[in-house]
Amino acid sequence: MVATEVASRLKQYQRPARILLIEAGPDVSGNSDILHFSSLNFIGGKFDWGYKSAPQKSYDGRQIDIPSGRALGGGSVINGCGWFRGSRADYDSWGEVVGDQRWSYDGQLPYFKKTEKWYNSLNPESHGIDGKLQIESPISVGRIYPLANTIEQAWEEFGVHKLPGNDFNAGANIGFGELNENRAQGARQIAPFAYSLDGVTVLTDTMVASILVDKNNKATGVRLADGTEIHSDQVIASAGAYRTPQLLMLSGIGPKEVLEKHGIEVKVDIPGVGQNLNDHIMVYLNWKLKNPSKGYALGSSNAIFAEPRFATGTPLSYIASTEVPRPDLEAAIAKDEGKVDPNHYLLRREWAMMENIVMYLAIPPVGTDGTHISTAQMGLKPTSRGAVTIVSKNPADNPVIDPNYFATEVDKSVWRHSLRKIASFMTGNTVLGRDIVECETPFPGFAPLSVDASDEYLDSRVKAHGMSTFHGCGTCAMGTVVDTDLRVKGVQNLRVVDASVLPISIGAHIQAAVYALAEQSATIISQDKAA
Ligand SMILES: Cc1cc2nc3c(=O)[nH]c(=O)nc-3n(C[C@H](O)[C@H](O)[C@H](O)COP(=O)(O)OP(=O)(O)OC[C@H]3O[C@@H](n4cnc5c(N)ncnc54)[C@H](O)[C@@H]3O)c2cc1C
Numbered sequence: 401m402v403a404t405e406v407a408s409r410l411k412q413y414q415r416p417a418r419i420l421l422i423e424a425g426p427d428v429s430g431n432s433d434i435l436h437f438s439s440l441n442f443i444g445g446k447f448d449w450g451y452k453s454a455p456q457k458s459y460d461g462r463q464i465d466i467p468s469g470r471a472l473g474g475g476s477v478i479n480g481c482g483w484f485r486g487s488r489a490d491y492d493s494w495g496e497v498v499g500d501q502r503w504s505y506d507g508q509l510p511y512f513k514k515t516e517k518w519y520n521s522l523n524p525e526s527h528g529i530d531g532k533l534q535i536e537s538p539i540s541v542g543r544i545y546p547l548a549n550t551i552e553q554a555w556e557e558f559g560v561h562k563l564p565g566n567d568f569n570a571g572a573n574i575g576f577g578e579l580n581e582n583r584a585q586g587a588r589q590i591a592p593f594a595y596s597l598d599g600v601t602v603l604t605d606t607m608v609a610s611i612l613v614d615k616n617n618k619a620t621g622v623r624l625a626d627g628t629e630i631h632s633d634q635v636i637a638s639a640g641a642y643r644t645p646q647l648l649m650l651s652g653i654g655p656k657e658v659l660e661k662h663g664i665e666v667k668v669d670i671p672g673v674g675q676n677l678n679d680h681i682m683v684y685l686n687w688k689l690k691n692p693s694k695g696y697a698l699g700s701s702n703a704i705f706a707e708p709r710f711a712t713g714t715p716l717s718y719i720a721s722t723e724v725p726r727p728d729l730e731a732a733i734a735k736d737e738g739k740v741d742p743n744h745y746l747l748r749r750e751w752a753m754m755e756n757i758v759m760y761l762a763i764p765p766v767g768t769d770g771t772h773i774s775t776a777q778m779g780l781k782p783t784s785r786g787a788v789t790i791v792s793k794n795p796a797d798n799p800v801i802d803p804n805y806f807a808t809e810v811d812k813s814v815w816r817h818s819l820r821k822i823a824s825f826m827t828g829n830t831v832l833g834r835d836i837v838e839c840e841t842p843f844p845g846f847a848p849l850s851v852d853a854s855d856e857y858l859d860s861r862v863k864a865h866g867m868s869t870f871h872g873c874g875t876c877a878m879g880t881v882v883d884t885d886l887r888v889k890g891v892q893n894l895r896v897v898d899a900s901v902l903p904i905s906i907g908a909h910i911q912a913a914v915y916a917l918a919e920q921s922a923t924i925i926s927q928d929k930a931a
Contacts, residue, residue, distance in 0.1 A: 404474075456804070458805060472591075485568075493745055541712075558824075562575060573721045574751075577719060613891060633893065679786075715760040759774045760773055772841060782810075902914075
């Protein structure tokens with residue numbers, strides 16, 4: 401994703417520059433199938449690297465599917481198009497961690513705005529209107545789902561309030577707001593549609609095997625998988641959070657002991673390469689409707705779902721993010737760290753800790769037959785950290801991806817609290833519980849979720865159903881592996897720009913952060929006199 405955006409911007413900012421973009425996957429710009437909601441089915445398809453995680457210790461060894469885009473435009477070809485910025489607190493923490501205010505919320509706001517062609521003029525201080533990515537909401541394109549007002553009422557009854565302007569993307573995210581998507585009238589905008597590659601030379605179906613690093617630790621180009629060497633003044637690695645650390649390691653940049661183990665000459669020993677992997681856990685739950693004949697869910701006989709606009713975009717209206725009680729957080733931090741440091745970053749600011757979405761369709765194994773709706777919950781600020789490493793020096797071998805999900809007490813405590821909350825929201829004293837939802841339909845072998853479920857039961861649900869939200873990041877973290885100008889420490893003429901540089905867990909689906917990162921990075925690189 402980033403590679404397209406950065407190449408496009410650099411060509412725009414430095415017209416005479418010769419830029420080569422190398423992508424392992426195909427160019428799918430001519431493939432109209434990828435544009436619509438059902439195109440999420442490309443997960444597991446030919447534009448997905450289709451990784452499996454290492455066996456997860458806290459999931460009793462279960463391995464998790466880790467999809468990752470493999471095409472020009474990367475993840476933008478298979479992602480869900482959800483557009484979520486996260487909160488001011490996320491970026492202020494980022495700026496603090498790296499000691500550079502360009503990466504704080506105010507530092508990044510101009511670049512967020514630069515990415516966006518926002519769909520209304522309500523909040524001009526927070527949104528751009530002439531950016532490359534069309535952002536819309538279901539309501540703005542007339543996708544008013546039958547349950548939309550009910551969900552809104554239910555959140556208000558539950559004490560979760562609408563954000564000003566119904567805007568989930570203006571720096572505050574505790575509350576609820578409209579879903580936003582980077583779609584144009586429901587159609588996916590892949591990165592090379594939004595960011596023109598005119599004037600950029602593009603090599604698709606071409607795998608980079610390693611970065612050429614000379615004896616002065618200067619990057620001088622790349623070696624392709626077929627052995628061809630291509631020389632250049634600057635190299636930017638944007639192979640994503642799983643393959644960028646692999647590429648660095650295969651080039652002799654990474655933890656010394658890993659490189660030596662695989663017989664790779666050590667150019668620069670950077671222990672942080674591959675570390676700090678973080679992803680958001682997602683848990684889906686199905687909820688049986690009291691009266692399916694009302695036509696609330698996809699698959700029902702409600703004629704509205706046959707209208708063309710309902711065949712595009714994700715079938716939901718609102719996103720709600722909720723906190724957890726501070727004493728719970730302190731107790732969990734004490735268990736993880738042996739003490740509670742009042743300066744702990746989770747205690748210094750107010751955080752939305754769980755994203756909650758009600759979707760108007762069932763999730764497998766329940767069929768889309770109109771009898772169920774579902775919820776998706778995503779832990780926003782996990783403290784579990786994993787790693788990416790290599791199994792060999794062969795670039796064709798997949799990296800080993802170990803997100804180490806659900807490893808900390810903080811993460812467990814957040815999930816326990818939030819699963820009880822969703823049970824209460826869906827089946828308790830809200831309009832949903834009173835009039836719409838019968839009960840949870842659990843996966844085989846489990847009892848329906850209830851507000852008084854035990855910690856052990858709730859943990860078992862996450863262990864059994866927790867999946868990736870496809871947000872792997874942090875494996876070449878800014879401050880550790882790259883400096884705040886995106887330069888790999890100890891190597892000249894080499895930068896990393898992609899999700900791997902995010903130094904902290906962003907409390908949101910990460911593409912908005914990654915697109916803004918790429919905008920700012922392109923500006924930094926184009927202003928670098930040495931570049
Ligand atoms: C299924 C799925 C759904 C998602 N849904 C959402 C969502 O709704 N909202 C949201 O905010 N985020 C979502 N994301 C996350 C978002 O798409 C990613 O965070 C984003 O794509 C990361 O961008 P990137 O440039 O870092 O890496 P990528 O987009 O993964 O790009 C890396 C590119 O490098 C190529 N590459 C890798 N190795 C090599 C090599 N050795 N040689 C040449 N090329 C190579 C890859 O093929 C790929 O095209 C989703 C991701 C997935 C996978």
